[in-house]
Amino acid sequence: MTKFGFEIIHKDSKTLARCGKLTTPHGDVMTPAFMPVGTQATVKGVLPTTLKEIGTQILLSNTYHLYLRPGSDIVEQTGGLHDFMQWNGPILTDSGGFQVFSLSNTRKITEEGVLFASILDGSRHLFTPEKVMHIENQLGADIIMAFDECTPYGMDRNGAEQAMYRTLRWLDRCYKTHNDDRQMLFPIIQGNMYEDLRTESVKRTVEYAKCGIAIGGLSVGEPADVMYRILDVLAPYYPDNMPRYLMGVGTPDYIIEGVRRGVDMFDCVLPTRIARNGTAMTSAGRINVRNAQYKTDLLPLDEQCDCYCCRNFTKAYLRHLVNCNEILAGMLLSIHNISFLLKLTENIRKAINENNFDQFTQSFYAKYYKNRHIE
Amino acid sequence: MTKFGFEIIHKDSKTLARCGKLTTPHGDVMTPAFMPVGTQATVKGVLPTTLKEIGTQILLSNTYHLYLRPGSDIVEQTGGLHDFMQWNGPILTDSGGFQVFSLSNTRKITEEGVLFASILDGSRHLFTPEKVMHIENQLGADIIMAFDECTPYGMDRNGAEQAMYRTLRWLDRCYKTHNDDRQMLFPIIQGNMYEDLRTESVKRTVEYAKCGIAIGGLSVGEPADVMYRILDVLAPYYPDNMPRYLMGVGTPDYIIEGVRRGVDMFDCVLPTRIARNGTAMTSAGRINVRNAQYKTDLLPLDEQCDCYCCRNFTKAYLRHLVNCNEILAGMLLSIHNISFLLKLTENIRKAINENNFDQFTQSFYAKYYKNRHIE
Numbered sequence A, B: 001m002t003k004f005g006f007e008i009i010h011k012d013s014k015t016l017a018r019c020g021k022l023t024t025p026h027g028d029v030m031t032p033a034f035m036p037v038g039t040q041a042t043v044k045g046v047l048p049t050t051l052k053e054i055g056t057q058i059l060l061s062n063t064y065h066l067y068l069r070p071g072s073d074i075v076e077q078t079g080g081l082h083d084f085m086q087w088n089g090p091i092l093t094d095s096g097g098f099q100v101f102s103l104s105n106t107r108k109i110t111e112e113g114v115l116f117a118s119i120l121d122g123s124r125h126l127f128t129p130e131k132v133m134h135i136e137n138q139l140g141a142d143i144i145m146a147f148d149e150c151t152p153y154g155m156d157r158n159g160a161e162q163a164m165y166r167t168l169r170w171l172d173r174c175y176k177t178h179n180d181d182r183q184m185l186f187p188i189i190q191g192n193m194y195e196d197l198r199t200e201s202v203k204r205t206v207e208y209a210k211c212g213i214a215i216g217g218l219s220v221g222e223p224a225d226v227m228y229r230i231l232d233v234l235a236p237y238y239p240d241n242m243p244r245y246l247m248g249v250g251t252p253d254y255i256i257e258g259v260r261r262g263v264d265m266f267d268c269v270l271p272t273r274i275a276r277n278g279t280a281m282t283s284a285g286r287i288n289v290r291n292a293q294y295k296t297d298l299l300p301l302d303e304q305c306d307c308y309c310c311r312n313f314t315k316a317y318l319r320h321l322v323n324c325n326e327i328l329a330g331m332l333l334s335i336h337n338i339s340f341l342l343k344l345t346e347n348i349r350k351a352i353n354e355n356n357f358d359q360f361t362q363s364f365y366a367k368y369y370k371n372r373h374i375e
Helices: A048-053 A063-068 A072-077 A081-085 A097-102 A129-139 A157-177 A195-205 A224-237 A252-260 A270-276 A308-312 A315-323 A327-353 A357-368 B048-053 B063-068 B072-077 B081-085 B097-102 B129-139 B157-177 B195-206 B224-237 B252-260 B270-276 B308-312 B315-323 B327-353 B357-368
Strands: A005-011 A018-024 A027-031 A033-036 A059-061 A091-093 A107-109 A114-117 A124-127 A143-145 A184-186 A213-215 A244-246 A265-268 A279-282 A285-288 B005-011 B018-024 B027-031 B033-036 B059-061 B091-093 B107-109 B114-117 B124-127 B143-145 B184-186 B213-215 B244-246 B265-268 B279-282 B285-288
Touching: A005 A327, A018 A327, A027 A033, A033 A059, A033 A327, A048 B308, A063 A072, A063 A097, A063 A129, A072 A129, A081 A091, A081 B315, A097 A114, A124 A129, A129 A143, A129 A157, A157 A195, A195 A224, A224 A252, A252 A265, A252 A327, A252 A357, A270 A279, A270 A327, A279 A327, A308 A327, A308 B048, A315 A327, A315 B081, A327 A357, A327 B327, B005 B327, B018 B327, B027 B033, B033 B059, B033 B327, B063 B072, B063 B097, B063 B129, B072 B129, B081 B091, B097 B114, B124 B129, B129 B143, B129 B157, B157 B195, B195 B224, B213 B224, B224 B252, B252 B265, B252 B327, B252 B357, B270 B279, B270 B327, B279 B327, B308 B327, B315 B327, B327 B357
Parallel strands: A033 A265, A059 A091, A091 A143, A143 A184, A213 A244, A244 A265, B033 B265, B059 B091, B091 B143, B143 B184, B213 B244, B244 B265
Antiparallel strands: A005 A018, A018 A027, A107 A114, A114 A124, A279 A285, B005 B018, B018 B027, B107 B114, B114 B124, B279 B285
16 A cells, blocks of 8 residues: 555666665655754754755654654644644654753663653653654554664763663564554664674664664764765675665765765755855865855855855855844745755765766765865 | 836725835835844844845944944945845934934034034034935935934924924935936925924925825834824825835834825834843733743744744743853844834735735734733
8 A cells, every 4th residue: 555665777887875765645756865854853053945945855854852842742633744744745753862862961761762851941751662663653654664772972882782672672672563564664774883783783683674674873973984985884794775865864975875885865954054164065175164265255154055055145245144133144044055955965966877987976075075075 | 327216006994094105226115114123234133134034125224333333435435335235125324313312411402513522422413414325325325314403302493493494404415416417316304293393394395295205203212192183284295205214213113104194104123122121012912022931832922923033933932042141042033023114014004905904903913912002
């Protein structure tokens, strides 16, 4: 009845990069894909209609935040997340696992689940695999994530191992609970930066992967080469016929290096967060629009870009808006930065399809990182 | 060469209300008209393209703010206000007179002009009629306002009289300075709440009015009936063949009562300011979207409204956004509130043209103010 599927369109000959098409009940997603983040059922400062116009294929929203406010009961009563936020394309919800560990000061982990204090009012809540499946079911996203224990960078091997095995046991409970065939459940690989734990995790996790698989616990503060090494370790074990999703990753180099290592999906708050600080990603690297050198600059943020912001506004005007703390500054820079990453993944897909991915990568890096090696 | 003009389309038979068409180099404005305010060259939280879509005919921008930041030199160097902010419709700039008196704690008024301290950094600046004409010329709006002395509500008769006569002398200097036929200069009537001073001011001011005339110093804290009395006093003296602009006025009742007394143009920050506090103007009166009663309310803000916000979003979602302090809350409520006032003036025009203004007014008041007499 419900349409899910993943079709590989083209594989790169030199790397593990591939182009694919993910089918969901709310539409198709061409991969590699970047997913803008709408934490509280809104991509900060961007109208849903604008997201559509700039080519957003799929949004991510956060279970932790929506559970606390307005409450998943209310989202369910108002028709589910798609209706609630008026986004009729595909949506993915995370499981709250990352937030429970990164946002809550007070928390207690047991085999049953995690007891944590709300960031809003300190009230105490228990997330269990069963509870999270229920919440994500109420939210009604097309893709839902299993409840996992995400360990911080620097965690000792023993702690990382315990968390990895607990994540596997929780995964089993998630699958036993999940029974809505309108939602794809993605399991999450953990294991911190320990290669053997990652290998064990991926081997055990693929057994649960029916429609897609996620890599969690990376981009949590580790050096880039550590992340790339872990991705190299994992690569041989992914099932071929489903998308691989690298959670929380969104700098251009991480996306490109992820794709090179066989990853298909990415998400990050980066484009909107730096936009609100007056920073733009351009084909010539990041620029801080506040800079006095743009005072009378009549050029757009990025001459290569055809987004609404770049088609219409000068750096002189954007600098003025940023300096005045005008809401429109964050709005326009968010439109541009999201467009930039969507365009990047579009160009990546094109390059892969034309057997040109390696050359595209080199040419992109030469311009974007001309002043430094890594972001 | 430059197209300016004002054509009266229809006069109401029972009141002084009239419909007209104001022609400017950047397009026509059907009157009565409401002008959204873009203080710092942006209507807070609304994309220019959205302003167009919801039927904005003309924008107001503030000379005081743009002179201080980014500086009128920079606006001029970047092509003038229309290019700078990418609004290709008509623009009106005020003269900074009101801001110099309302925003600056430190100021010294002499015959020459006003010495004031910047709200941004305390730096000292002198506004004279000649200087303000130069600044407004650099900004390049279609309609520019003469530099006036705006007195606060409660000012004694002597102070109000001095300011009124000084405004007339400054007006003379403005006209002697202004020499750009691409810009219409509107003189401003002052005189505080003193009927004889207002009469003297309007009689002397109309001598300078070539394309339009403005009523300043109202809606500064006085009771509504005082404002209406002053408008009644002024009404017999306006020239017929040009628009009358009541500065800073934007509540529905003030607009309606202004139109009834022969006013054609209005501006106010109200719709965007209250939007950012979670308040919406609806055909059933103002509502605070934060209210718990909207928790699962699936209706739009206003069922009578066809704006982007009302076509797409429920009160339940808007309440969630407001409670989360999400930028999108202010964006969507601003779209709605501006639409509401644009629609109000559109309905007023329709009612006047159909000789139905009195009935429209009564029916509007009955719904909008059902719970109280005045806003």
